[in-house]
Amino acid sequence: MPFPALYYAGAAVPALLLIAAAFLVLRKVPAAEFSAPGVPEYDPGEADRAAEALAEAIRCRTVSYPDVTRRDFSQWVALRRVLRERYPLSHERMIPEHTAGLSTLYKWESPEPAGEPILLCAHLDVVPAGGVWNVPPFDGHIGDGFVWGRGALDCKNVVVCLFSALESLFEGGFVPGRDIYLALGHDEELGGPEGAKQFARYFAQHGIHFSLVLDEGGFITDGAFPAGKPVADICAAEKGVMDVRLTVTAPGGHSSHPPERTAAGLLCEAVCRVGFKLRPARILPLVYDHFNTIAPLLDGTLRRYAATPRFYRKKLLARLCADERTAALVRTTVAPTLLTGGVAPNVLPPSAEANLNIRLLPGDDAEGLVSWINALTRDLGVKAEIVLNEEPSGVSDYKGAAFSALAGAVSDVFPGIPAVPGLCCGASDARHYEPFSSAVLRFSPFIVTLNELAAVHAENERVAVASLGAAVRFYRRVIERFCSPGGEQGNPGVKETGGNGI
Ligand SMILES: [Zn+2]
Secondary structure: OOOHHHHHHHHHHHHHHHHHHHHHHHHOOOOOOOOOOOOOOOOHHHHHHHHHHHHHHHOOOOEOOOOHHHOOOHHHHHHHHHHHHHOHHHHHHOEEEEEEOOEEEEEEOOOOOOOOOEEEEEEOOEOOOOOOOOOOOOOOEEEOOEEEOOOOOOOHHHHHHHHHHHHHHHHOOOOOOOOEEEEEEOOHHHOOOOOHHHHHHHHHHHOOOOOEEEEEEEEEEEOOOOOOOOEEEEEEEEOEEEEEEEEEEOOOEEOOOOOOOOHHHHHHHHHHHHHHOOOOOOOOHHHHHHHHHHHHHOOHHHHHHHHOOOOOHHHHHHHHHOOHHHHOOOOOEEEEEEEEOOOOOOEEOOEEEEEEEEEEOOOOOHHHHHHHHHHHHHHHOOEEEEEEEEOOOOOOOOOOHHHHHHHHHHHHHOOOOOEEEEEEOOOOHHHHHHHHOOOEEEEEEEEEEHHHHHOOOOOOOEEEHHHHHHHHHHHHHHHHHHHOOOOOOOOOOOOOOOOOOO
């Protein structure tokens, strides 16, 4: 073929122009900016009452220890008494439709249900409180504008704010246009085997399907990376949880004559091999949409990558992987959490064990993970067994009416704060309710700083009294939007509502 270079050059001119034009269009950041966040309005009296109820709830030590003999079930009974006394109308008018152990499923029946019910969820148990606290973790101390103690953010705050909203609606004579269920689990921190899993069986047996399942989940975090500004993170999916036990055996004996390969040494090598070898990263469509929605809040190149994530997929992925705060959104993570072995400083342990806590990205599976661990550690003689396996959730509809109505409630209470679909890296009871709704959404409507968020499952857990007031308003607006008779927005409450969502 003569003059191939010219031929190609001729074709290349319009092609280059097209590529350049496409590049300019693609790199353009969305023009629509979010309005500046306003201050949420709330009733200070309502916030104070919620704070007092929360403080009292924290004093009930509903600690979920894996060892059942360590659990003091009288504390759950005490907590239920606190709730009954604080919220008498709710307990008088809502039927405890089903109980499972110390978990209760309440129902507020609509006289004329005009659509599928909604399910509101929270859990009554907490994790143990180790470490050094500024105030004792079960004193229920109120001070400096905060309620302090184990469960203040995870999630007795949700329990009291849900009840506060329900109680005020009963007081105001609200009549729901669809049934409202309230599921209070007692063992969420252990995976919900006796609570949420049993409720799920009940829903299956009775063919109950919900227009919305709302559980704890993403917060409104002020200063979170990478947005830097508050964003309402409404999670449409959650990662799976696995515990894998690694066991190594080797001859024990006197530590003065150690063999080349000891059980403890082999275990350490296995943990390092697995821990330092990262799983492949990928961006789920949900995570694409999360960053695309918050793009106007980002700075610099990240803003450009997030605005056109499909065009800058690799660059966006590299940026997300480079920071541990976002890396968990794009890959399955492995964290060694328990290491056990020796009994004395001068004794070689005959066996050593480690627990790997693994958070699976939706799409990854347990069998694949164990094969990968086996392949990495086979030559060390390590045995890997699955101790716990909770699969990742599916991804709920975050472009439909339910998400939009929730985003509308965010806009009502938290003006200027965008509602953004997200992925939960932690687990919740909500995953057990997946088969019963296309909208299983996880959102905790509390404004928190990064420091406050870091106190969940750690020392000095606390929640701002003001944020309790706003959360009560939020839950009330959710119920009004979904359950007003005839539908506040038409078609019982779940139509297009606007707000700062996508
Ligand atoms: Zn929780």
